[in-house]
Amino acid sequence: MRNKDSATESVREALQLDVAALRAETPGCRQVIHFNNAGCGLLPAPVLTAMTGHLNLEARTGGYEAAAARAAEVREFYTELAALLGTTPDNIAFAGSATHAYATALSSIPFEPGDTILTTRDDFISNQIAFLSLRKRFGVRIVHAPDAPEGGADVPAMAALMRTHRPRLVSATHVPTNSGLVSPVAEIGRHCRELDLLYLVDACQSVGQYPLDVREIGCDLLTGTCRKFLRGPRGSGFLYVSDRVLRAGYEPLFIDMHGARWTEPGAYRPVATAARFEEWEFPYATVLGCAAATRYARDVGMEAIARRTPALAARLRAALEPVPGVRVLDRGPQLAALVTFAIDGWEPQPFKAAVDALGINSALSYREFAQFDFGDKDVDWCLRLSPHYYNTEEEVDHVAEAVADLARRAGGRRRGGR
Ligand SMILES: Cc1ncc(COP(=O)(O)O)c(C=O)c1O
Numbered sequence: 001m002r003n004k005d006s007a008t009e010s011v012r013e014a015l016q017l018d019v020a021a022l023r024a025e026t027p028g029c030r031q032v033i034h035f036n037n038a039g040c041g042l043l044p045a046p047v048l049t050a051m052t053g054h055l056n057l058e059a060r061t062g063g064y065e066a067a068a069a070r071a072a073e074v075r076e077f078y079t080e081l082a083a084l085l086g087t088t089p090d091n092i093a094f095a096g097s098a099t100h101a102y103a104t105a106l107s108s109i110p111f112e113p114g115d116t117i118l119t120t121r122d123d124f125i126s127n128q129i130a131f132l133s134l135r136k137r138f139g140v141r142i143v144h145a146p147d148a149p150e151g152g153a154d155v156p157a158m159a160a161l162m163r164t165h166r167p168r169l170v171s172a173t174h175v176p177t178n179s180g181l182v183s184p185v186a187e188i189g190r191h192c193r194e195l196d197l198l199y200l201v202d203a204c205q206s207v208g209q210y211p212l213d214v215r216e217i218g219c220d221l222l223t224g225t226c227r228k229f230l231r232g233p234r235g236s237g238f239l240y241v242s243d244r245v246l247r248a249g250y251e252p253l254f255i256d257m258h259g260a261r262w263t264e265p266g267a268y269r270p271v272a273t274a275a276r277f278e279e280w281e282f283p284y285a286t287v288l289g290c291a292a293a294t295r296y297a298r299d300v301g302m303e304a305i306a307r308r309t310p311a312l313a314a315r316l317r318a319a320l321e322p323v324p325g326v327r328v329l330d331r332g333p334q335l336a337a338l339v340t341f342a343i344d345g346w347e348p349q350p351f352k353a354a355v356d357a358l359g360i361n362s363a364l365s366y367r368e369f370a371q372f373d374f375g376d377k378d379v380d381w382c383l384r385l386s387p388h389y390y391n392t393e394e395e396v397d398h399v400a401e402a403v404a405d406l407a408r409r410a411g412g413r414r415r416g417g418r
Helices: 002-012 017-025 044-063 063-069 071-087 099-109 126-139 157-163 185-195 243-247 284-300 302-318 348-359 371-377 392-415
Strands: 092-095 118-119 141-144 169-173 199-202 221-225 237-241 260-264 267-271 327-328 339-343 362-364 381-386
Touching: 017 260, 044 063, 044 284, 063 284, 071 092, 071 284, 092 099, 099 126, 099 199, 099 221, 099 237, 118 126, 118 157, 126 141, 126 284, 126 302, 141 157, 169 185, 185 199, 185 302, 284 302, 302 327, 302 339, 302 392, 327 392, 348 362, 348 381, 348 392
Parallel strands: 118 141, 118 169, 169 199, 199 221
Antiparallel strands: 092 237, 221 237, 260 267, 327 339, 339 381, 362 381
């Protein structure tokens, strides 16, 4: 009980946000209890207006003409994200997804056989698959840093591996998709800077949830999406590219007419900015939606969001922990707003369907998403609940009670021998 009380206290302290007003601006709050922000956040009204307004303009005036008319607003995608991440607009590239941004960044690294990629056991599934693909094609070596006993990468051990392997690339995921772990990306970054190693950070789940500063993290490249905790549209992502990387001439393998000038029949010149990593075609309504979402997050206040959002998740964990048949899986010195748990007596799809039927949005994670982490935890699947600042304490308590009820039902079925 003490656990729940202290979690409640920290949520109270964090209540500087006008949650009622924020919910009134979020049409989805009237429909569902949305605990799937790690999948996709609910769009606030200003984001929806920015996007539908642009689609209407395109329909009325033409797609190219609408983009030209809104050039200044499109520019705000770069200024807003730069302000959010502590960099300049010239260091930001738009991408169609975080994965696309990540793959484009990887494609700019001239890997050679025998090069090492040093990563963690908690790096995102698609990043791990991309490393394996690079191994298959270029013969790179993949080294995983060991975990610390409390969860997350063991930074001193990772730093020792940096010294022995001199990796071509160091990669870390700030918050993974499959648990609430917050990885020590800035500590890893300090070692990368000391040793002058190329450092790529996946901030897909942390952007919009925590304040991020690329200078503090010490990364060369950082990827993210706008659709999750930033509450932007689907089909969007971004890449931060440091001046170091731009000056060193890194360019994506398939650079196009937007990223480069075709200077003569046999030559091209990459542009000087991170636009080098973009493609010519843009979904402008989406880009404007991302600009609006980033502005919205900054207006709400990243410090207040970072206090309230993980505190709601902590309240949920505290309520789930004592429930018989439920095992909360999140481990780590700091936990984000992704609450994961295993539940006895249920198969994944029927359990998710039962949660859906209660008007609660959630997501399933499978061992395939996290071979190392789920292997260590000895689970094949879990349910992920990810609240955001616009969710309420009442919703958290209601969801915890609903899960407890479903756990009881499974317990009853087992006792009844069915
Ligand atoms: C940690 C992490 N990285 C990357 C991604 C991929 O993002 P996208 O689907 O935008 O490519 C996800 C998506 O869930 C994620 O959770």
